[in-house]
Amino acid sequence: LTDAPNPRSQPYHHGDLPNALIAAGISILAEEGTAGLDLRKVARRAGVSHAAPYRHFADKNALLVAIAIQGFAQLETRMHDALAQAGPGLQATLLALGRAYLGFGLDNPAHMREMFSGVSVAREPGTALYDAAKRCYLILEGLLAQHQPGGAPPEKVARVAHIAWSTFHGLTILLIEGQMPGLAARADEIERTVLLAAQMVYTALVQGL
Amino acid sequence: LTDAPNPRSQPYHHGDLPNALIAAGISILAEEGTAGLDLRKVARRAGVSHAAPYRHFADKNALLVAIAIQGFAQLETRMHDALAQAGPGLQATLLALGRAYLGFGLDNPAHMREMFSGVSVAREPGTALYDAAKRCYLILEGLLAQHQPGGAPPEKVARVAHIAWSTFHGLTILLIEGQMPGLAARADEIERTVLLAAQMVYTALVQGL
DNA sequence: ACCTGAACACCGTTCAAGT
DNA sequence: ACCTGAACACCGTTCAAGT
Numbered sequence: 001l002t003d004a005p006n007p008r009s010q011p012y013h014h015g016d017l018p019n020a021l022i023a024a025g026i027s028i029l030a031e032e033g034t035a036g037l038d039l040r041k042v043a044r045r046a047g048v049s050h051a052a053p054y055r056h057f058a059d060k061n062a063l064l065v066a067i068a069i070q071g072f073a074q075l076e077t078r079m080h081d082a083l084a085q086a087g088p089g090l091q092a093t094l095l096a097l098g099r100a101y102l103g104f105g106l107d108n109p110a111h112m113r114e115m116f117s118g119v120s121v122a123r124e125p126g127t128a129l130y131d132a133a134k135r136c137y138l139i140l141e142g143l144l145a146q147h148q149p150g151g152a153p154p155e156k157v158a159r160v161a162h163i164a165w166s167t168f169h170g171l172t173i174l175l176i177e178g179q180m181p182g183l184a185a186r187a188d189e190i191e192r193t194v195l196l197a198a199q200m201v202y203t204a205l206v207q208g209l
Numbered sequence: 210l211t212d213a214p215n216p217r218s219q220p221y222h223h224g225d226l227p228n229a230l231i232a233a234g235i236s237i238l239a240e241e242g243t244a245g246l247d248l249r250k251v252a253r254r255a256g257v258s259h260a261a262p263y264r265h266f267a268d269k270n271a272l273l274v275a276i277a278i279q280g281f282a283q284l285e286t287r288m289h290d291a292l293a294q295a296g297p298g299l300q301a302t303l304l305a306l307g308r309a310y311l312g313f314g315l316d317n318p319a320h321m322r323e324m325f326s327g328v329s330v331a332r333e334p335g336t337a338l339y340d341a342a343k344r345c346y347l348i349l350e351g352l353l354a355q356h357q358p359g360g361a362p363p364e365k366v367a368r369v370a371h372i373a374w375s376t377f378h379g380l381t382i383l384l385i386e387g388q389m390p391g392l393a394a395r396a397d398e399i400e401r402t403v404l405l406a407a408q409m410v411y412t413a414l415v416q417g418l
Numbered sequence: 419a420c421c422t423g424a425a426c427a428c429c430g431t432t433c434a435a436g437t
Numbered sequence: 438a439c440c441t442g443a444a445c446a447c448c449g450t451t452c453a454a455g456t
Contacts, residue, residue, distance in 0.1 A: 013437090013439060038429060049441050051432080056439095060430065116386050117326055123387040133388060159398075162380070162389060163406050167372060170379025177325050178332040179342060180371060189368075197372050199418050204409045222420060222456090247448060258422050260451080265420095269449065 018056045018066070020046040025067045029110040037114075039063065064119045065129050071115040072132035075104050079139050090147035090205070095198040097140060098168045102194055105172035112176060116169075140165055144205055152205065164201040171197065227265045227275070229255040234276045238319040246323075248272065273328045274338050280324040281341035284313050288348050299356035299414070304407040306349060307377045311403055314381035321385060325378075349374055353414055361414065373410040380406065 014020060024045040028037050039060045040050040057063040079100045086096035105112040115133075123130050141161035148157055171193065174180050183190055203209065223229060233254040237246050248269045249259040266272040287309045295305035314321040324342075332339050350370035357366055380402065383389050392399055412418065 017439085039431090040429060048439095050429085051442080052440055054431075113326055116382070116388070117322055123390075125390060137388075158391070159402050159405055162383075162392060162402055163376060163409065166379030166383060166406070167376045168379070169383060170375030170377070171371070173325070173382060174371075174375060174378060179325070179346075181332075181334060182367070183371060193368050193371055196368055196413065196418060197375070200372065200409045200413045203412060203416075203418065204405065209405060209408050209412065226420085248450090249448060259448085260423080261421055263450070 014046070014048060014052075017046065017048060017052065021053055021056065021063060022066050022070055025063060026070065026111060029067070029114060030108065033110045034113060037110075061119065064114065067111070068115045068119055069129055069132045071108070071111045072129075072136055074108075075101070075115075076132075076136050076139070078104050079136060083139070083143075090143070091198065091202045093143055093147070094164065094201055095195060097143065098164075098194045098198050099191075101168040102172050102175075102190070105176055109176040112172065116173070137161070137165060148205060157205070160201060160205045163204070164197075167197045167201065168194075223255070223257060223261075226255065226257060226261065230262055230265065230272060231275050231279055234272060235279065235320060238276070238323060239317065242319045243322060246319075270328065273323065276320070277324045277328055278338055278341045280317070280320045281338075281345055283317075284310070284324075285341075285345050285348070287313050288345060292348070292352075299352070300407065300411045302352055302356070303373070303410055304404060306352070307373075307403045307407050308400075310377040311381050311384075311399065314385055318385040321381065325382070346370070346374060357414060366414070369410060369414045372413070373406075376406045376410065377403075 021042055024042045025037060028041060028045065039053060042063070043050045043053050046052075053063060057066065079097055082096040082100035083093060086092050119129070123133075125131075125134075141158060144161050144164070145154070145157050175184050175190070178184070183193065230251055233251045234246060237250060237254065248262060251272070252259045252262050255261075262272060266275065288306055291305040291309035292302060295302050328338070332342075334340075334343075350367060353370050353373070354363070354366050384393050384399070387393070392402065
């Protein structure tokens with residue numbers, strides 16, 4: 001739940017090493033990027049030996065999974081907060097969600113990348129990582145289902161939700177990866193792009209595209 | 210142990226080691242995925258010692274860049290081929306491009322991933338990697354600019370192009386990363402999703418969204 | 419010029435031993 | 438139960454030496 005940064009004088013038993021390791025990994029991602037994330041450095045930052053993590057995580061990959069899960073939880077919070085503050089109506093809500101998704105990714109680029117590709121792990125339904133990611137997606141799909149005019153079949157709703165997610169995610173990732181240098185530096189143009197994307201999704205659902 | 214697929218006695222000088230290393234790396238990505246790509250294995254597969262690559266690439270990252278550039282060239286070819294076979298009109302062309310993008314990604318998932326995130330390298334304008342990626346994007350943007358009704362300003366065209374790219378890219382990546390398990394196994398539903406995405410982009414450009 | 423083999427530093431992982 | 442330190446295998450990189 002909470003992570004306490006640890007000073008030098010520590011007891012032999014760490015208070016909550018699992019969460020301390022997750023927090024250390026996230027801060028390394030923020031400060032040094034993807035390449036800087038190695039298990040020995042994470043352990044060092046948490047104040048334990050390089051072998052200590054193996055008491056709590058099966059291997060490096062298991063820690064990466066935990067870090068990714070934590071990221072999805074943060075993203076989910078951000079999306080919920082955005083919804084709470086957004087005006088009524090599907091269009092405003094979609095825009096708020098898109099802004100939240102973009103905002104999380106641009107604020108935490110290395111973590112965002114790690115959440116979606118840093119982990120070479122089973123992502124099958126039933127795993128905690130899958131569920132954490134799905135919870136974020138369901139916010140979006142639930143929103144579309146809720147605001148849809150009575151006629152739209154659920155398959156159509158899922159299809160539009162997949163496209164909306166793809167659009168927000170693609171824009172975020174391409175910006176993070178430096179593929180849109182003309183956009184990256186212009187916050188106003190990013191805003192107009194998200195706005196247009198939200199309008200496109202809205203139109204697709206409400207009109208009979 | 211040692212997989213020596215080169216029975217023919219090789220001369221001391223390799224014919225074209227740079228390209229052999231690139232090809233070996235791509236085949237490793239296809240057969241073993243991202244995690245299996247290490248420099249020593251690439252060298253082994255190319256039939257040289259693990260130090261030989263350093264005569265042609267400054268470091269591992271430089272080889273990864275070359276592999277990514279090769280990927281973008283293949284993607285560009287695939288997009289051009291799709292355009293050549295597509296029917297006339299913006300809608301059919303957009304759909305063809307989207308199918309080509311998705312198709313390349315799903316056929317070469319590890320390579321696709323490596324092209325966009327495996328490389329921690331400067332991606333600034335002027336580099337060969339940036340140009341290779343930009344050439345693919347310009348196919349899409351040029352298409353939209355060409356088919357636009359006279360009224361649309363170039364900024365609007367670029368905005369729609371960014372969104373179209375984001376949508377196709379996001380869908381591809383999310384499928385590759387296993388984030389859409391409901392879609393991944395259903396080729397017909399993927400097709401409908403790409404179709405709807407292309408329609409949305411078309412509508413955004415042609416209508417005054 | 420191009421390549422090899424030894425060498426080094428670093429990281430993931432394991433294990434016997436310590437608290 | 439939790440953690441440490443030594444140990445091992447493997448990978449990226451360098452370099453003197455070979456062709």
